[in-house]
Amino acid sequence: MIRRLKSLTLLCYLLQGLVSYVSAEESLPLSYHWGRGVSVPAANLNIGGYLNASYQQPETSNQKVSLDSVSFLISWNPFERLRFFSEVETEKIETLNFPIQAERLYMDWLASPSTTVRLGKFLTPIGHWNLIHAAPLIWTTSRPIVNDITTFSPHLNGLMLMRALDIGNYNSDISFYADSSGDLDVFDKAPGFQNALGGHFNFEFSENLKWGLSFINFQNDAINKLSMNHFARNNLVGVDFSWKKAGYELELESIYRQADDVQGNEKGFYLQGVVPLIDKFYAIGRYEDVNGTHNLIATHTDVFVTALAWRPFVPLVLKAEYRFGDQNQLIAPSGFYSSIAMFF
Amino acid sequence: MKVLKTIVIAWLLASSVRADEILVITGINTSIKAVSSKQIKNIFLRKTLLNEDGSSWIPLNLSLEDPLRRAFSQSLFGQTPDEMETYWNEQYFHGIAPPYVVQSEEAMLRLVADSQGAIGYILPCHLDKRVKVIYRLAISEPLNKGCNK
Numbered sequence: 001m002i003r004r005l006k007s008l009t010l011l012c013y014l015l016q017g018l019v020s021y022v023s024a025e026e027s028l029p030l031s032y033h034w035g036r037g038v039s040v041p042a043a044n045l046n047i048g049g050y051l052n053a054s055y056q057q058p059e060t061s062n063q064k065v066s067l068d069s070v071s072f073l074i075s076w077n078p079f080e081r082l083r084f085f086s087e088v089e090t091e092k093i094e095t096l097n098f099p100i101q102a103e104r105l106y107m108d109w110l111a112s113p114s115t116t117v118r119l120g121k122f123l124t125p126i127g128h129w130n131l132i133h134a135a136p137l138i139w140t141t142s143r144p145i146v147n148d149i150t151t152f153s154p155h156l157n158g159l160m161l162m163r164a165l166d167i168g169n170y171n172s173d174i175s176f177y178a179d180s181s182g183d184l185d186v187f188d189k190a191p192g193f194q195n196a197l198g199g200h201f202n203f204e205f206s207e208n209l210k211w212g213l214s215f216i217n218f219q220n221d222a223i224n225k226l227s228m229n230h231f232a233r234n235n236l237v238g239v240d241f242s243w244k245k246a247g248y249e250l251e252l253e254s255i256y257r258q259a260d261d262v263q264g265n266e267k268g269f270y271l272q273g274v275v276p277l278i279d280k281f282y283a284i285g286r287y288e289d290v291n292g293t294h295n296l297i298a299t300h301t302d303v304f305v306t307a308l309a310w311r312p313f314v315p316l317v318l319k320a321e322y323r324f325g326d327q328n329q330l331i332a333p334s335g336f337y338s339s340i341a342m343f344f
Numbered sequence: 345m346k347v348l349k350t351i352v353i354a355w356l357l358a359s360s361v362r363a364d365e366i367l368v369i370t371g372i373n374t375s376i377k378a379v380s381s382k383q384i385k386n387i388f389l390r391k392t393l394l395n396e397d398g399s400s401w402i403p404l405n406l407s408l409e410d411p412l413r414r415a416f417s418q419s420l421f422g423q424t425p426d427e428m429e430t431y432w433n434e435q436y437f438h439g440i441a442p443p444y445v446v447q448s449e450e451a452m453l454r455l456v457a458d459s460q461g462a463i464g465y466i467l468p469c470h471l472d473k474r475v476k477v478i479y480r481l482a483i484s485e486p487l488n489k490g491c492n493k
Contacts, residue, residue, distance in 0.1 A: 075439030
C-alpha cells in the first residue's frame with residue numbers, strides 16, 4: 001500500500017513537472033519552416049529531416065545515380081531536463097529493399113546548466129566533420145579519408161558525459177564516453193566498434209575559430225575483423241581546427257591511429273578551404289594525405305578535391321566536384337561526383 | 345501655432361528614437377537578476393538550455409528582417425541573422441531548434457511576462473512593469489527604429 005502511494009506521488013510529481021513545463025510554451029503556435037521542420041511548441045516536439053541524391057562517375061567503376069538517403073530528425077523534450085533525439089535513416093531507396101535504421105537514438109539528461117549525460121546511440125566525437133556529416137551541411141559529395149567509416153565507426157553506443165567549461169570569456173567543453181556497440185547495437189549490420197573508450201575537448205576562441213582534441217581506444221567488431229586478431233585494440237588521436245568568416249572557411253583535421261596487428265598504423269590529415277564567389281556559389285579545395293595502413297591497404301595516398309557548391313537557399317545545396325590524386329584508386333577513386341542535398 | 349509645432353516635434357521624437365542600447369528582458373518573477381554577455385550569447389545560441397535554478401531558458405527572437413533583430417545579432421554575435429543560419433543548420437542536425445520567432449516587440453513582451461524562463465529583447469522605450477532588465481546590450485551604431493510596438 002505504501003509502495004503504491006509512493007508510486008502515485010512520484011507520478012503526480014512527474015505529471016506536475018510536465019504540465020508546468022508545457023504551460024510555459026503552450027501559447028506558441030505549431031509551425032513549419034523549410035529546413036527547420038515542424039515545430040510543436042506545446043509538446044516540445046520537432047520533426048524534420050534531410051535527403052541526399054547523387055550522381056557519381058568514378059574512374060574505376062560504373063557511373064551511378066542514386067537517392068542515397070532520407071533521414072528524419074525527431075527531437076522531443078518531455079521534461080525540462082530530459083530530451084530525446086533520433087535520426088531515422090533509409091538508404092539506397094532506389095533498390096526498393098532499403099533498410100530503415102536508427103542512425104542516432106539517444107536521451108540527454110541535463111544534470112545541470114553545464115553538465116549533460118547522454119545515453120544511447122550517438123555520433124563519435126572525433127574531429128568536426130563526423131559531427132556534422134549530414135549532406136546539406138558539408139561542402140563536398142565525397143568524405144575525407146581520415147574520417148571515413150573504415151578509419152573509425154561514425155557511431156557509438158553507450159554513455160557519454162559532457163561538460164561545458166568556464167574558461168574566462170571563451171566557450172569550451174569536454175566529453176568522455178564508453179561504448180559497447182558489440183553488445184548494444186545488435187540491429188546494425190554495418191562495421192563498427194566492438195567497444196571503445198574515449199574523450200573529446202573543444203575550445204572556441206570565438207564563434208568563428210575553434211579547435212579540438214580527440215582520443216579513442218577501440219576494438220573493431222567481428223564484421224570488420226577479417227584476418228585480424230579479434231582482440232587487437234586501436235588507439236587514435238586527432239586534432240581539428242576550423243575558422244569561418246563572411247563565407248570564407250578553413251578546416252583541418254588530422255589523425256594518428258596505432259594498432260598492434262595487421263590493421264597497422266595510419267596517419268593523415270585533410271585541409272579544406274572555402275571561398276565565396278558570386279550569387280551564393282562557393283569554390284572549395286581540399287588536400288588529403290594518408291600514410292600507413294588504411295582499411296588493411298598499405299598506402300601513401302594524396303588526394304585533391306576541387307569543387308563548386310551552390311546554396312541558393314539556406315536548406316538547399318547543389319555540389320559538383322572532381323577528385324584526383326596519387327595512389328588513391330583503391331581507397332578514394334578519382335572521378336566526378338555531384339549531389340543535391342536538402343533539409344526539410 | 346507654437347504649441348502645435350512643439351507637439352509635432354515631441355511626437356516625432358517619441359515615435360522615432362535613436363536607441364544606442366538594447367534591453368535583454370525576462371519576466372519579473374524569475375530569480376535571475378543579471379547575466380553576463382557570454383551567458384546571453386550561450387542562451388540565444390541554445391548552448392545553455394537551463395538557468396541556474398534548473399528551469400529551461402526559452403529565448404525569443406524577432407523576425408529575420410526586423411532591424412532590432414539585426415542590431416541584436418550584430419552586436420552580440422558579430423554576425424547578421426543570415427550569417428547565423430549556417431550555425432542553426434548544424435544545430436538542427438543535432439535536434440536543437442533556434443529561438444522561437446515572434447512578430448513584434450509587444451508579442452515578445454507578452455510572452456516574456458507570461459512564460460517562465462522566456463527571455464527576449466526590446467528597445468528601451470518599450471520597457472514596462474511586466475518585465476525586468478537583466479542585461480543592457482550596447483549597439484555600435486544607433487538604431488533608428490520607431491517606438492510603435
